[in-house]
Amino acid sequence: MTGLEWIILLSKLLVIYLTIVHVVPIMIWVERKGAALIQDRPGPNRVGPFGLLQPVADALKFLVKEDPIPNSVNRVLYAMGPFMTLVPASLIVAVLPVGDFFEVQGKSYFMQIADINVGLLYLLSISSLGIYGILFGGWASNNKYSLMGAMRSASQIISYEIPLGLAAVGAVTVYGTFSLREMALGQEGTFLAVLPRWGVFMQPIGFLVFFISAFAETNRLPFDLPETEGELVAGFHTEYGSMKFATYFMAEYMNMATISGLMTTLYFGGWHLPYLTDATLLGWLGGQRNLLAVLQFLIFFFQSCCLPAHFRLGALDGAAFPL
């Protein structure tokens, strides 16, 4: 690789990765403000305009908090836990296509960190590695509630991985490829004369299954059983304080951001607008659309956060297999 290619690779990495990282505080703000709106209370309103700087203040507070390590923990695994969830959550970002391509000095570069030909399989396999961090954290804490919370998290995540993967199989049959970039390319234009050629219209049932499993994978309501505050304190991260807790939190939100990105790629045309082909739009306008679509999805995640629905754990795990 030449110097220019290295520079372009690094800038792609930084832009896409840091976008996902910085979506996290925005998501937290939208979640809290949205929940406040639905429940008719003010929500965060002290720090900055509309409480927008609240996540920044939270992060600062996490940084300067004391980090107590309980006596009974297994120190190595306890410290490794947050790393083990954050790193896979970051690695998934690599295969999300945020746009078609851009040109530098006559050469075109894909707007994707790595165009792997098995992109979908890579994504599914890396995302399941995050469970290790949860189990490490729960077991190393040497706390009964943490251990139970970790087991619940793990059993929920692995149960819903099967329907998630099988829904993705449906998408693969439509596009005939594993590369997420080619999948997004295949969703340009219309079919049956009226509908946009989006995965959600080609595969409505697959989308529904994928959507439900995505909620369960990211532990959002109504699938937040691993967190059951009344029974288990807070689940696997009860014993964590300071920045270690914040890291778990960040990994959770990054998983949400990337799974919304995957959903956009598989079912909402990636960077394609309905009825408008790339030729009609200028190439650079497309990337913004993808981000917009991701954000729309996040808002959806949070609205459902306010649905006061709880399922029994057994019912949940049982429901995964028919899916």
Added chain:
Amino acid sequence: MEAFLPVLVLLAISLGLCVGIFGVSTLLNPRNLPPVATKLNPYECGVKPEGGARQPFHSQFYLIAVLFLLFDVEGVFFFPWALVYRESLASGGALLLAIAVYMGLLTLGLVYIFRKDCLEIM
């Protein structure tokens, strides 16, 4: 393998981010606070912890994990089929029949699991 190079760079960056976060946090943490014995106990709703956490617990979790492993490995076989689905339709439906038989076998296994009540957690 060239395609995986950016992934390695991303791995390095994310590890760097982790180390950076913990480094800054370690620098800014308050030190030498007076040690309080109860603070370093496991937090179990304020009740004094009784016994260790690492005791035998419900084996249903283990069963769920084993079933996941089985179905995940079986599910992997759908992926290569899905990749050649379009071409196989063009050259007659032999592959469609094969996957239908395979799916029938999977469904039999699923029915067996339900009949045995393996997915009930009490």
